[in-house]
Amino acid sequence: MINTPNHKPLVLTMGDPAGIGPEITVGAWKALRETGPVFAWIGDPACLPSGTSYEEVITLTEAARVFQKSLPVLPLSLQAPVTPGKPDILNAGLVVDSILRAVGLTRAEDAGAVVTNPISKAVLRRAGFPHPGHTEFLAELCEVPGQEVMMLASPMLRVVPVTVHVSLREALDTLTTDLIVKVARTTAHALKRVFGIATPRLAIAGLNPHAGEGGHMGREEIDIILPAIKQLRAEGLSLHGPMPPDTMFTDSARENYDVALCMYHDQALIPIKTLDMENGVNTTLGLPIVRTSPDHGTAFDIAGKNLAKPESLIAALRLASQLATHRAANPEPPEKRFT
Structure with a gap:
């Protein structure tokens, strides 16, 4: 059997329908x-x-039943x-509705996790979508705005940006000691509970060349990090740093x-x-649910040309299942949930 009561089906959002989401969805299902x-x-x-074998379903129980022979929809x-x-803002509402439904099913514990196909932030913004991206929207839907942390993970490397969807100038202005502490705490907690790493080791990058060179190339390392x-x-917590960013990603350093x-x-x-684009997965920490996604965008330039590769989505689905299993095995009372 490919599904058991301890492994609830996942829900995969549509993403922008004019992008590669539909193609990689079918590739992942196959x-x-x-x-x-x-x-x-x-x-x-x-x-x-065209030619996709699919079956419309009403419940995720039906999805498990038909999965081997048809893509459940x-x-x-x-x-x-x-x-x-060629994206159309007329379909932006449906893109959002797909996310809303996925989160609802997962928060109701009908689904094990949310996996999101790529969206076009530019298209959604033109349609009035107020959020910088998936990450912030999911935090609002889960009623934990401001607690979200974005991690990208692959078998070769896991990374967390402390500042995310802002300009570089704004990132420099908003980087604080408190923000680093908050992101590190959430990351360490998730690595323990959801990734099953008993004692997580965190490497903290410097901001400036050579991690500031003792203050000669900037004082952010001394004053903030x-x-x-x-x-x-x-x-x-087990930490290393601040580490020079130009050397901390070598094979030996990782x-x-x-x-x-x-x-x-x-x-x-x-x-x-650069290291592992095909197997990279975006996952949102700090939520009361598991969420992953491919680490690439809508790729409008190759959509519909049978060129899109589903490997990152496959990795996202597999990781979502693994994380949901770890999370279910380590329940946490709501009143003690990490913040």
């Missing part, structure tokens, strides 16, 4: 149909590749016909930590996407 994890896709089957209806590579490290060590905390978005995402 790769996982015999082994699992079982998942149901929430979207309009009209945007699936929890149906929604698009507002406008889809042309691959080192006080955070001192506080976290006093709380019993052996010494379980996750790298980076000071801004690209400092974290460039190394993992």
Whole structure:
């Protein structure tokens, strides 16, 4: 059997229907149909590749039953016909509805986890979507705004950006000791409870070249980062740093930590996407549910051309199943939930 009562089906959102989401969804289902994890896709089957074997279902119990022979679809209806590579803001509402439904099913414990297909932030913003991206929207839906932490993970590396979807200038302005402490605590807690790492080792990146060179290339390490490290060590966390960002991602350096905390978005995402783009997975820590996604975007330029590779989505589905299993095995009373 590829599904048991201890492994609830996952829910996969539609993403932007004009992107590669429909193609990689089918590719992932074909790769996982015999082994699992079982998942149901929430979207309009009209945007699936021609010839896809799918079955509309009402419940996730039905999804588990049909998964080996057909892609289970929890149906929604698009507002406008889809042309691959040409997004339409008329369908933005449905993109959001797919996320809403996925989160609802998972918070109700009908689904084991949410996996999200890529969305176009630009398209959603033009339609009035007020959030910078999935991560912040999911935190609001889960009633924990501000507690969300973005991690990208692959077999080669895990990274967490302390500042996320802001400009580099704004990242420098918003980086504080308190923010580093908060992100590190959430990350360490998740690595223990959800990833099953008993004593997580965190590497803290410096901000400036050579981690500031003792203050000669900037004082952020001295004034902001080192006080955070001192506080976290006093709380019993295992930390290294601040480490020079240009050397902390070498093969030998990565052996010494379980996750790298980076000071801004690209400092974290460039190394993992360079090292292991195909197997990289985006997961949101700090939520009362498990959420993962591929570590790439909508790829409108190749949508509908049979060029999209499903490996990152497959990795996201597998990781979501693993994390949901770890989380279920380590229940946490609501009144003691980490914040």
